[in-house]
Amino acid sequence: xxxxxxxxxxxxxxxxxxxxxxxxxxxxxxxxxxxxxxxxxxxxxxxxxxxxxxxxxxxxxxxxxxxxxxxxxxxxxxxxxxxxxxxxxxxxxxxxxxxxxxxxxxxxxxxxx
Amino acid sequence: xxxxxxxxxxxxxxxxxxxxxxxxxxxxxxxxxxxxxxxxxxxxxxxxxxxxxxxxxxxxxxxxxxxxxxxxxxxxxxxxxxxxxxxxxxxxxxxxxxxxxxxxxxxxxxxxxxxxxxxxxxxxxxxxxxxxxxxxxxxxxxxxxxxxxxxxxxxxxxxxxxxxxxxxxxxxxxxxxxxxxxxxxxxxxxxxxxxxxxxxxxxxxxxxxxxxxxxxxxxxxxxxxxxxxxxxxxxxxxxxxxxxxxxxxxxxxxxxxxxxxxxxxxxxxxxxxxxxxxxxxxxxxxxxxxxxxxxxxxxxxxxxxxxxxxxxxxxxxxxxxxxxxxxxxxxxxxxxxxxxxxxxxxxxxxxxxxxxxxxxxxxxxxxxxxxxxxxxxxxxxxxxxxxxxxxxxxxxxxxxxxxxxxxxxxxxxxxxxxxxxxxxxxxxxxxxxxxxxxxxxxxxxxxxxxxxxxxxxxxxxxxxxxxxxxxxxxxxxxxxxxxxxxxxxxxxx
Numbered sequence: 041x042x043x044x045x046x047x048x049x050x051x052x053x054x055x056x057x058x059x060x061x062x063x064x065x066x067x068x069x070x071x072x073x074x075x076x077x078x079x080x081x082x083x084x085x086x087x088x089x090x091x092x093x094x095x096x097x098x099x100x101x102x103x104x105x106x107x108x109x110x111x112x113x114x115x116x117x118x119x120x121x122x123x124x125x126x127x128x129x130x131x132x133x134x135x136x137x138x139x140x141x142x143x144x145x146x147x148x149x150x151x152x153x
Numbered sequence: 154x155x156x157x158x159x160x161x162x163x164x165x166x167x168x169x170x171x172x173x174x175x176x177x178x179x180x181x182x183x184x185x186x187x188x189x190x191x192x193x194x195x196x197x198x199x200x201x202x203x204x205x206x207x208x209x210x211x212x213x214x215x216x217x218x219x220x221x222x223x224x225x226x227x228x229x230x231x232x233x234x235x236x237x238x239x240x241x242x243x244x245x246x247x248x249x250x251x252x253x254x255x256x257x258x259x260x261x262x263x264x265x266x267x268x269x270x271x272x273x274x275x276x277x278x279x280x281x282x283x284x285x286x287x288x289x290x291x292x293x294x295x296x297x298x299x300x301x302x303x304x305x306x307x308x309x310x311x312x313x314x315x316x317x318x319x320x321x322x323x324x325x326x327x328x329x330x331x332x333x334x335x336x337x338x339x340x341x342x343x344x345x346x347x348x349x350x351x352x353x354x355x356x357x358x359x360x361x362x363x364x365x366x367x368x369x370x371x372x373x374x375x376x377x378x379x380x381x382x383x384x385x386x387x388x389x390x391x392x393x394x395x396x397x398x399x400x401x402x403x404x405x406x407x408x409x410x411x412x413x414x415x416x417x418x419x420x421x422x423x424x425x426x427x428x429x430x431x432x433x434x435x436x437x438x439x440x441x442x443x444x445x446x447x448x449x450x451x452x453x454x455x456x457x458x459x460x461x462x463x464x465x466x467x468x469x470x471x472x473x474x475x476x477x478x479x480x481x482x483x484x485x486x487x488x489x490x491x492x493x494x495x496x497x498x499x500x501x502x503x504x505x506x507x508x509x510x511x512x513x514x515x516x517x518x519x520x521x522x523x524x525x526x527x528x529x530x531x532x533x534x535x536x537x538x539x540x541x542x543x544x545x546x547x548x549x550x551x552x553x554x555x556x557x558x559x560x561x562x563x564x565x566x567x568x569x570x571x572x573x574x575x576x577x578x579x580x581x582x583x584x585x586x587x588x589x590x591x592x593x594x595x596x597x598x599x600x601x602x603x604x605x606x607x608x609x610x611x612x613x614x615x616x617x618x619x620x621x622x623x624x625x626x627x628x629x630x631x632x633x634x635x636x637x638x639x640x641x642x643x644x645x646x
Binding site for chain 1: 283286287290293294297301304306309310312313314316317320321323324327328330331332334335340
């Protein structure tokens with residue numbers, strides 16, 4: 041299971057890298073989204089998969105899975121959700137103001153204007 | 154358990170929330186922010202005194218004990234940096250009143266300013282690695298807003314790059330936390346420090362150490378990861394630029410300080426040598442930028458990069474002198490960089506251009522600005538008795554003790570180049586014949602000058618009185634050199 045997850049995470053990182061290296065803003069944003077998905081899955085996998093039952097106190101279960109990675113992922117998801125939505129709004133506004141979504145055309149020039 | 158530990162974070166949070174309710178009343182917002190900043194300085198000053206008298210203070214959030222819950226830890230290094238942050242926050246706030254513009258003030262400039270302080274203070278004070286990530290995000294979120302507030306073309310364009318770079322580095326942060334968690338099974342920094350020696354897996358820990366260096370290096374702008382900085386810091390108005398230049402990169406450096414002294418000291422031949430090489434390259438790149446440009450903002454921005462290199466070199470040497478030098482230098486650099494940005498802002502305001510070739514002769518009409526700038530400039534270069542000297546001297550002493558002569562040479566030559574770059578501003582901007590009729594009256598300029606003079610005075614006092622600050626620095630270095638002190642205070646064994 042861990043091996044499968046490692047491959048999935050690797051594919052996600054690969055796609056994210058590919059998308060982030062492209063010129064269009066929207067593709068880059070989708071790339072950052074995939075990258076953070078990969079990172080979150082990585083935390084989950086690093087905590088150990090299928091280690092026991094849900095981390096709730098009860099008499100039956102002898103072992104519990106580690107609840108900490110889940111708490112971390114929750115926090116990280118919320119943060120990346122917030123940042124992504126901000127980024128999308130910013131990209132839209134930038135497109136309105138500058139009239140382009142091509143990063144190549146957004147280079148700083150000598151005068152920086 | 155001491156609630157004082159968390160006050161530098163809670164206080165701006167209260168203020169920020171309060172300010173949101175008065176968004177349209179500019180005068181009231183200014184009043185509240187200024188009052189709150191003063192209280193913030195008092196709180197952090199009290200924190201420094203308390204830590205000095207009682208040793209490291211900790212607070213388990215929600216009364217969960219150390220390795221299980223999140224702990225807030227105020228050791229000497231953190232509290233000194235929190236105090237410096239609050240002083241700089243106060244000065245920049247004062248400057249904002251005269252230069253940020255009503256439009257921005259009405260659109261939540263002051264609340265976001267407070268939120269930035271929450272993030273910075275929190276990052277300095279937390280004792281939990283994941284919590285550090287959270288405070289980084291708080292700080293970054295506020296910085297995104299400050300950077301883009303106003304919505305000019307250049308701001309939009311540069312914010313986009315800045316945010317993408319930082320989202321990437323945040324993902325890296327999460328990935329590295331995941332790796333570290335899988336190796337040591339804890340996120341409390343003191344606990345990590347102990348477990349790393351127990352698990353005895355130097356190979357993977359070194360990989361993680363370099364991973365964290367990439368994360369913090371992206372924030373702190375070290376050698377191959379600095380390219381976003383000159384463009385992004387160039388875009389926003391002067392007060393925001395001063396805030397970023399003085400505080401944000403320093404949070405990255407502080408994190409390297411913390412992780413490389415507390416956690417990753419198992420294989421210094423590899424990790425710290427790597428850090429030293431990057432630090433030297435950072436200095437060289439910064440120097441090239443600082444001499445190459447004629448744009449005053451760009452010159453100061455590249456000086457940030459030089460300072461980052463110098464401080465990191467001190468960390469990489471990792472003995473008592475060099476670390477105390479680094480701490481002195483980071484505090485000096487925060488103060489003086491903020492002051493220089495504010496002064497450069499005044500120059501731009503007067504002459505209406507940021508190119509040195511369009512300035513000249515400012516000293517005739519505005520002597521106070523000129524001499525303040527002169528003092529700030531030679532402090533930056535580290536001429537005794539001003540504040541940059543003691544820090545650099547100690548770093549060099551430490552390096553000599555360890556035999557890192559190449560680094561010493563680079564730092565010494567870089568000092569000369571720094572002096573050249575700021576004197577270039579002084580000679581071309583203040584001397585010579587005026588290029589235009591400067592219409593700005595002295596009254597308006599003097600108002601803007603007050604915060605800059607305040608920072609320069611503090612930095613001069615800091616330089617002249619290094620002897621009396623030194624006990625505090627020694628205490629900070631003590632817990633950096635001996636992680637056991639920090640661990641014992643946090644884990645209460």
